[in-house]
Amino acid sequence: MATLAARPRQNGATTTKAVLLVGGPSRGTRFRPLSLDKPKPLFEIAGHPIIEHCLRAISKVPEIKEVYVIGYYEEDIFRSFLQDCTKIFPSLTVKYLREYEALGTAGGLYHFRDAILKGSPGRLFVLNADVCCSFPLGQMLKLFEEKNAEAVLLGTRVPEDAATNFGCIVSDPNTKQVLHYVEKPESKISNLINCGVYLFDTECIFPAIGKAYKRRADRPRLLSYPSSENLETSYIADEEDSGTNQVIRLEQDILSDLADTRQFFVLETKDFWRQIKTAGSAVPANALYLTKAFQLQSPELSKASAVILPPVFIHPTAKVDPTAKLGPNVSIGPRAKIGPGVRIKESIVLEDTEIKHDACVLYSIIGWGSKVGAWARVEGTPTPLTSHSTSIIKNGIKVQSITILGKECGVGDEVKVQNCVCLPHKELKRDVTNEVIM
Amino acid sequence: MKALILVGGFGTRLRPLTLTLPKPLVEFGNKPMIEHQIAALAEAGVTDIVLAVNYRPEIMTKELEKFEEQFGVNIEFSLEPEPLGTAGPLKLAEKTLRKDNSPILVLNSDVICDYPFKKLIEFHKSHGGEGTIIVTKVEEPSKYGVVVHKAGHSSCIDRFVEKPVEFVGNRINAGIYILNPSVIDRIELRPTSIETEVFPAMCNDEQLHSFDLEGYWMDVGQPKDFLSGTCLYLQSLNKKNPKLLVPSTEPFVYGGNVMVHPTAKIGNNCRIGPNVTIGPNVVVGDGVRIQRSVVLKGSKIKDHAWVKSTIVGWNSTIGRWARLENVTVLGDDVTIRDEIYVNGGSILPHKEIKANIDSPSIIM
Numbered sequence: 105m106a107t108l109a110a111r112p113r114q115n116g117a118t119t120t121k122a123v124l125l126v127g128g129p130s131r132g133t134r135f136r137p138l139s140l141d142k143p144k145p146l147f148e149i150a151g152h153p154i155i156e157h158c159l160r161a162i163s164k165v166p167e168i169k170e171v172y173v174i175g176y177y178e179e180d181i182f183r184s185f186l187q188d189c190t191k192i193f194p195s196l197t198v199k200y201l202r203e204y205e206a207l208g209t210a211g212g213l214y215h216f217r218d219a220i221l222k223g224s225p226g227r228l229f230v231l232n233a234d235v236c237c238s239f240p241l242g243q244m245l246k247l248f249e250e251k252n253a254e255a256v257l258l259g260t261r262v263p264e265d266a267a268t269n270f271g272c273i274v275s276d277p278n279t280k281q282v283l284h285y286v287e288k289p290e291s292k293i294s295n296l297i298n299c300g301v302y303l304f305d306t307e308c309i310f311p312a313i314g315k316a317y318k319r320r321a322d323r324p325r326l327l328s329y330p331s332s333e334n335l336e337t338s339y340i341a342d343e344e345d346s347g348t349n350q351v352i353r354l355e356q357d358i359l360s361d362l363a364d365t366r367q368f369f370v371l372e373t374k375d376f377w378r379q380i381k382t383a384g385s386a387v388p389a390n391a392l393y394l395t396k397a398f399q400l401q402s403p404e405l406s407k408a409s410a411v412i413l414p415p416v417f418i419h420p421t422a423k424v425d426p427t428a429k430l431g432p433n434v435s436i437g438p439r440a441k442i443g444p445g446v447r448i449k450e451s452i453v454l455e456d457t458e459i460k461h462d463a464c465v466l467y468s469i470i471g472w473g474s475k476v477g478a479w480a481r482v483e484g485t486p487t488p489l490t491s492h493s494t495s496i497i498k499n500g501i502k503v504q505s506i507t508i509l510g511k512e513c514g515v516g517d518e519v520k521v522q523n524c525v526c527l528p529h530k531e532l533k534r535d536v537t538n539e540v541i542m
Numbered sequence: 543m544k545a546l547i548l549v550g551g552f553g554t555r556l557r558p559l560t561l562t563l564p565k566p567l568v569e570f571g572n573k574p575m576i577e578h579q580i581a582a583l584a585e586a587g588v589t590d591i592v593l594a595v596n597y598r599p600e601i602m603t604k605e606l607e608k609f610e611e612q613f614g615v616n617i618e619f620s621l622e623p624e625p626l627g628t629a630g631p632l633k634l635a636e637k638t639l640r641k642d643n644s645p646i647l648v649l650n651s652d653v654i655c656d657y658p659f660k661k662l663i664e665f666h667k668s669h670g671g672e673g674t675i676i677v678t679k680v681e682e683p684s685k686y687g688v689v690v691h692k693a694g695h696s697s698c699i700d701r702f703v704e705k706p707v708e709f710v711g712n713r714i715n716a717g718i719y720i721l722n723p724s725v726i727d728r729i730e731l732r733p734t735s736i737e738t739e740v741f742p743a744m745c746n747d748e749q750l751h752s753f754d755l756e757g758y759w760m761d762v763g764q765p766k767d768f769l770s771g772t773c774l775y776l777q778s779l780n781k782k783n784p785k786l787l788v789p790s791t792e793p794f795v796y797g798g799n800v801m802v803h804p805t806a807k808i809g810n811n812c813r814i815g816p817n818v819t820i821g822p823n824v825v826v827g828d829g830v831r832i833q834r835s836v837v838l839k840g841s842k843i844k845d846h847a848w849v850k851s852t853i854v855g856w857n858s859t860i861g862r863w864a865r866l867e868n869v870t871v872l873g874d875d876v877t878i879r880d881e882i883y884v885n886g887g888s889i890l891p892h893k894e895i896k897a898n899i900d901s902p903s904i905i906m
Contacts, residue, residue: 445829445846447863462829462846464863479831479848
């Protein structure tokens with residue numbers, strides 16, 4: 105059988121690099137209204153930008169020294185964050201590589217292969233940045249070595265009815281080998297799904313992408329079912345100009361092929377995992393990251409007390425009245441002002457917000473600089489712990505479960521806002537329920 | 543002078559409150575509804591009061607004995623073997639009501655207003671007809687039975703028009719009458735209506751006059767109107783007897799018309815009002831906001847709760863940061879957990895509410 109990586113592989117000391125795929129401004133529309141004012145990768149969850157959580161996991165793998173953030177946001181956007189990274193993660197060099205256009209998750213990798221392959225790293229972690237999980241990269245590495253693998257992906261079990269929204273994996277329960285991979289199938293195939301975290305042998309992944317480009321150029325209409333005649337066994341270095349402007353995605357175009365190599369394994373994590381797609385999904389992600397920090401006894405979190413139900417993150421510059429009751433699963437951003445007798449639960453309160461006395465904020469995100477009046481109630485609906493959806497059915501209508509106020513919104517005294525999404529710079533003076541406020 | 547108060551049945555329209563207390567004993571402005579009427583009747587010189595009821599009167603006897611003593615009146619029950627409507631009870635209680643020849647005051651127990659009994663008696667005697675009914679001006683007469691006067695006459699009633707489609711007048715029957723004992727001769731002992739059977743006959747004989755009510759009027763037989771009636775009553779007190787209200791100089795009073803029983807405790811940084819009554823032994827925590835609501839005896843409203851247009855039944859507890867609104871009615875001993883939202887919930891006694899009630903519903 106002709107496989108991608110039939111060539112002899114070098115064992116022994118190899119270096120490992122990591123790539124963080126962040127997408128671009130035209131992606132992440134589902135993260136509106138929050139992404140209208142902040143690129144999703146920099147949105148702060150549990151007190152830190154989404155990508156910082158990924159980088160922290162990467163920094164725990166001692167052999168990784170170089171990380172590339174790949175996306176098509178403008179360079180400026182990450183400049184100050186990357187400067188901060190040199191302090192937060194002194195062991196890492198983090199560089200931003202900007203795609204001139206959206207090339208797809210695999211296309212971006214391939215486009216920057218010279219930079220990535222500089223110094224001949226043997227292995228490459230690839231992380232989708234819109235994932236909230238414990239990133240058990242060490243375990244993936246261990247499985248990779250044990251199995252002498254060419255690719256390892258992280259998988260998790262989801263409820264049967266949710267599985268078809270994800271990439272589904274059929275694996276050999278004993279060997280952990282991936283036997284079959286299909287992205288968002290129409291029918292139920294497996295409830296083991298792709299977490300969007302990969303470890304590749306560099307000598308496997310780049311040829312596989314190259315081959316996908318060639319296949320695309322040769323047979324543009326036959327994307328999913330390549331025949332054996334265009335399978336190649338070596339680098340396709342001369343493929344550069346054949347259709348590089350086409351989008352090639354790891355999930356749709358590469359993984360099902362890799363399943364045929366028989367050197368593709370899955371590490372099933374029993375730990376938490378969520379996608380951060382919609383803005384509302386930031387609330388469960390916040391809860392998961394805070395819980396993790398609490399379990400690790402992070403000194404960043406507030407100490408439990410009669411008014412702090414852990415886990416709670418309060419930025420050192422925020423002012424919280426001692427009679428306010430916060431938690432569980434609450435993050436309070438820089439310079440936020442939380443008044444007397446305020447209650448906040450399962451929510452993200454972003455920087456420069458003001459929550460006035462006796463207000464109540466539940467299952468919500470309060471956007472930057474927003475003001476919530478006295479005795480106001482801003483409330484979302486909790487979604488079941490096992491749910492991967494952030495909308496619920498209320499009176500037969502699909503509504504946002506999490507209430508979100510965009511940047512610089514105002515909620516009047518005593519006003520109730522329930523299951524609403526409010527775009528930036530709106531003043532809410534009357535009670536609103538189950539609405540999107542433009 | 544004698545009076546008949548038409549109490550009637552169980553007061554199902556005022557459930558879940560009337561699952562615990564008979565309607566006449568439900569507190570309105572921190573006093574049993576019937577006490578307002580007994581006090582006004584006694585004040586006008588009434589000595590004998592008959593309560594027409596068609597269910598167990600015994601649960602009210604103890605309370606009413608207290609009023610007999612307090613107001614120096616005789617109170618008796620007239621127990622209808624079957625509901626006799628609005629006229630039958632007059633016949634049933636004939637013995638007491640006809641013990642002398644003075645006119646009889648008749649009132650529906652659900653009606654609250656500034657009872658103008660003295661003026662009514664005076665007016666009734668002045669026109670010499672058999673009966674006088676109090677009428678009140680309403681904005682939307684098409685929902686009621688409207689009074690039409692005889693041409694050229696300001697008080698003699700010609701007829702009643704039920705729910706008029708075209709404007710015929712804006713005065714409606716307020717449910718308070720004064721009748722000569724002879725009117726009882728017009729009534730048979732059977733279920734019968736004073737409004738549709740007795741009054742039209744009196745109109746034909748030019749024996750029925752109207753008397754204009756000054757000030758507020760409300761039928762408080764159901765929760766929504768019970769709250770509106772409370773607002774009207776408190777507004778009226780503000781003009782006529784402000785000593786019964788908490789002075790606006792009190793820091794927690796917001797917008798006035800707030801009545802707080804002396805045994806109730808109010809926490810710090812509360813904002814209460816307008817139009818709130820708080821009953822005996824109620825405990826209101828810190829940072830609580832209450833408006834347009836009735837809080838009955840022994841209830842507890844915990845810190846930072848927000849309560850609007852709600853009747854909080856006896857001995858109930860509202861949790862911290864709970865929000866109640868839109869004619870929510872809690873029965874006796876109801877608990878609303880911390881942070882719960884209740885929109886128009888009607889909650890039967892002894893229930894604990896642990897999940898939001900997003901739209902009006904009855905919790906059995």
